[in-house]
Amino acid sequence: MAEGCEWPTDVVESYRRNGYWTGERLDRIADAAAARTPEKLAVIDDHDQITYAELLQRVDRLAASFSRRGLADRDRVILQLPNRIELITAATALMRIGVVPVYCLGSSRRRELAAISHRALAVALIVDATSEDGDGAQLAADVVAEVDSLKDVITSEEIRSASTIPDPVPSGSSFQSRPTQQIAGPDDVAFLQLSGGTTGTPKLIPRTHDDYLYSVRRSNEVCGLVQDDVFLAVLPAVHNFPMSSPGFLGALMAGGTVVLTESQHPAQVFDLIARCGASIVPLVPPMAHVWANFADMDPAAASKFSSLRLLQVGGAKLVPELARRLVNLVPGAVQQVFGMAEGLVCYTDPDDDIDIIINTQGRPMSPADEIRIVDHHDQPVPEGDSGHLLARGPYTIRGYFNAPDANHRSFTDDGFYRTGDIARIRADGTLVVEGRSKDQIHxxxxxxxxxxxxxxxxxxxxxxxxxxxxxxxxxxxxxxxxxxxxxxxxxxxxxxxxxxxxxxxxxxxxxxxxxxxxxxxxxxxxxxxxxxxxxxxxxxxxxxxxxxxxx
Ligand code: J2J
The missing domain is CATH 3.30.300.30 (ANL, C-terminal domain)
Known part of the structure; x- marks a missing residue:
């Protein structure tokens, strides 16, 4: 299924040999924690909370119910769900039966969902029927009317009841008893994510089980995730940053607790941080700006942040002035994250020199990341100069899904991804993002x-x-x-x-x-x-x- 976007065979072998790719499945990411601490809280949202054992049970039930609905290996399904438990259970259950979720933003409307469905040749839509922005079911019906491949709509309510109400068929007897079902392997596409986009039509990013698990595992190592960590997603969890850097997946892999909220109001979120003892929160700079302003007016803010050990800021340029304010607000916790859904992720370390934390976007997280800074003719610029940032490595994609033309433009012949960012590498090895060459608005x-x-x-x-x-x-x-x-x-x-x-x-x-x-x-x-x-x-x-x- 990954036609046109596979890694070359010798590279695959070397990633396996070096232990980057382990042949495990993304939908098994919480299994180890569930075996160790079944009664521990795995996911909490604004309405509900579940333990690791319940998470696995819900995933099993949902996987069986998706199978009964006719979804099968390699089908693509549009997933448009807010920061709720169902987002995690549904995505995991789809992957469990080999179905490929396509993560979509909650704000996407008919035009975007139809274009994405076309590009993915999706067979079903999973939507939030309780959305405040309008009627999710109506939106889905409009999209289905436009896209021939779409055959089914599943609402968040249905997900909820299918995952909580005991199976009509004795547990495990449905999809698990279909031994003939061939599920694609860990080196195949696990899900599709949306590219930030520079073109008129959306591009889909194929991430494999192997490459994504490595990205999460390495992020956990760099960020030192442990089972005591409480990860809070205020950003939409369908974004790559709160999903994998180290994201809610990192927290599940480490056996921590994931807190998902739909609220973005700083007063509510500050209280939530204190209440749930959040230790890691990813933010984008505009949100960090609002938090810093709000904290200036709330003398209790700093004390509400006492559990925070990583305030991660990424997704767009963090200006030094704001970085400094954040460092004053949560000393020793600020981490810059420069990443992209296509792959490459860079982190600063909270123990770094203050100059690095404030003025740089950190270092590539993997020793196997290959970085090039080049001029307009793809020639390396002199050391320390800024230029176009190209990236290649064990978790950076080699091509977009079903997009040969875009691939020709976005990747070099030897497989480097053209990030569209202008960057330089300092003498200390840290990366500074200076701007971008891509026509995008952040x-x-x-x-x-x-x-x-x-x-x-x-x-x-x-x-x-x-x-x-x-x-x-x-x-x-x-x-x-x-x-x-x-x-x-x-x-x-x-x-x-x-x-x-x-x-x-x-x-x-x-x-x-x-x-x-x-x-x-x-x-x-x-x-x-x-x-x-x-x-x-x-x-x-x-x-x-x-x-x-x-x-
Ligand atoms: C400047 N620009 C940045 C930063 C991303 C972790 C963190 C972020 C993303 C993400 C991600 C930036 N300073 N710190 O996927 O895993 C801009 C660059 C980059 C583009 C990618 C992750 N961090 N950017 O933001 O796919 O232009 O991923 O190429 O949404 O955001 O956007 P996206």
Whole structure:
């Protein structure tokens, strides 16, 4: 199933020989802890809590129920669930029967879910029917109507009852008694994750059991995870960062406790940290900023953080000033994490020199990570200079799923992933991310593809041309600006291009609300170079430069 994205055979052998790939399955990640401490709390969410023994029991029941529903090995299933126990049980149960979950953001709407379903040739959708953003069941029905491969919709309620109500068939007699069923091996794709994206259509990241388990295991070693750790996911747990660096999976592997919350309000989250004794919390910089501001006003904040031993910040650039404030708030606990769902993860160590914690994004976590910093022609830059960051290694993918064209652009011939980040390596071996060459907006905790938003707006009847760029924002980190050349008919009504009208236009087309430009600027024309035609990417760069010098 991993056509076009496999590691070469000799590389596979060396990863196995060196013990990076162990031939285990991701859906067995909690088994060791369940055998050791069956009565220990494994997962707590805003509504419920379960022990390790219950986790395994729920996974078994759900796996049997998915099998009865007709799901089978290598099927792809869209999984759009919030930070609740069902997210973990459903994903694990799908993998148990060889089904490949495709993790989707809760904010994704019809357009995104349909595009992802198409790309994955998904057979079913698992959605939250109790979502506040609208009716999940209706959303799923709309997507099913658009995508031929989709045959089934499963709601979070159904997941809940199938996992808690005892099996109508005696336990274990369903899927386990199908000896003929061939489940793909640990070197095959375990799940698909969404790429941050730079193109008009989503790219899917295939992660294998072997490579992902290594990423989690190595993260646990670097972060020193133990069974006393309490991991709190405030970020959506479908993101790679709270899932695997070391994430909720790391906590389950270590036999710790995972706390999932749907609340992002700092007052509630601060209380939750104190109540559950959270020891590790991953955050994105905009959220860390809100926390730092909130803590300034709450004299009890620092005491609520007394159990925290790792406050991880990653996903976007952490400016030194904020890093310093966080270090003052939780001394000895701040860790920068630079990672990507495609693979490579770098960590600072809380024991590092303060200069490293504040000014760098740490070191690649594995001795087998291969890093290259190159110029436009893929030639290495002089030591210490900044350039394009390329990465290869035992947990960095070799290609996107079902995307030969994207693979040609995103990977070198010898298998390095082009991260799209501009970085340099300091003399002490730490990495500093200086910027990026990819046309992405890092807004809040999410990544938005400029090209995707442009493609949507280009279809607007009042838009002749449009370029979407990022600009700095105090709270979001970056916000998106659509610079639009309006349709040039004299009677044209420009109110159609006010932000509110654009937002409605996008909503009606089933687009995730976070992709609505934060600002819409109208312009008469775009700059063109003497040569005439220029690429979209060049145009974006030109407009970014023009706008920053105009300030
Ligand atoms: C600057 N940019 C960063 C950082 C990610 C751990 C942590 C984060 C992610 C993640 C992840 C950054 N400073 N500290 O998957 O396991 C930007 C880069 C990178 C892109 C990847 C993990 N940390 N970035 O954020 O796939 O541009 O993964 O290439 O969502 O985020 O985004 P994503």
């Amino acid at each position: 807004r809040g905790g999410e990544k938005i593809s400029a090209e995707e938003v442009e493609d949507i707006l280009l279809a607007h009847p009042s838009v002749d041309d449009v370029v979407v760029v990022a600009e700095p924002d105090e709270f979001l980190g970056e916000r998106s600006v659509a610079v639009i050349v309006a349709h040039n008919e004299p009677q044209h009504d420009e109110s159609a291009l006010r932000r509110a009208s654009i937002a409605e236009y996008m909503r009606n087309r089933g687009v995730d609300a976070m992709k609505v430009p934060d600002r819409v600027d109208l312009t008469d024309s775009f700059p063109v170079t003497g040569v005439g035609k220029i690429s979209r990417a060049q145009l974006r760069t030109l407009i970014r430069e023009q706008r920053s010098t105009a300030k």
